[in-house]
Amino acid sequence: MTRRARRPQSSTFTTLGGRTIGTRQLQKAGVPGRNAPCPCGSGRKYKHCCRPVPDVKNRPTGSIYKTMQSQYDDSQRAAEQAFIKQWGFQPNPSQLLVFMQGDAAEMQSLILRGLAAVNAAPEFLYAVKKLGFLITPQNKDMYTDAEKQAWVAAIANAAEVSTVTPNTKTKEKDNAS
Numbered sequence: 001m002t003r004r005a006r007r008p009q010s011s012t013f014t015t016l017g018g019r020t021i022g023t024r025q026l027q028k029a030g031v032p033g034r035n036a037p038c039p040c041g042s043g044r045k046y047k048h049c050c051r052p053v054p055d056v057k058n059r060p061t062g063s064i065y066k067t068m069q070s071q072y073d074d075s076q077r078a079a080e081q082a083f084i085k086q087w088g089f090q091p092n093p094s095q096l097l098v099f100m101q102g103d104a105a106e107m108q109s110l111i112l113r114g115l116a117a118v119n120a121a122p123e124f125l126y127a128v129k130k131l132g133f134l135i136t137p138q139n140k141d142m143y144t145d146a147e148k149q150a151w152v153a154a155i156a157n158a159a160e161v162s163t164v165t166p167n168t169k170t171k172e173k174d175n176a177s
Helices: 062-087 093-101 104-117 122-131 145-163 166-176
Strands: 010-014 020-025
Touching (some): 062 093, 104 122
Antiparallel strands (some): 010 020
């Protein structure tokens, strides 16, 4: 197998009329390309043989990366626990992202749409709208007794509100007259 001749250090592009339209530098003089045969004669590629190792002094050390990763993990775990406390289930990544961004109205809207999609009882929807959280078996131990009582009261209030429909109010007014 014959070797091809090395390309010149720079190439000049000319048109048919002889006009020069550009010059390209291919590589530094005296330094072989990464994939060129190593000049030491080993027969290996330069990048696998005698190419100098890049300077790594300015790269972050492993311990700094681990510290940053552990801080991220700690903040993510804290956000997940806050989410579980407020909404009662393990969040998926998009839910956690919305929650961590602090958009409470959007998060509550997502939860309400999800509850409506699974045909949750209207009392639960009412309680979530009123209180801004959802108590489930997964998060019930995270709440105080007062918060649990507020949840039960909201559920009971929802049952009362749903029994008084606009037609019922009209009938009561007619009977009072």
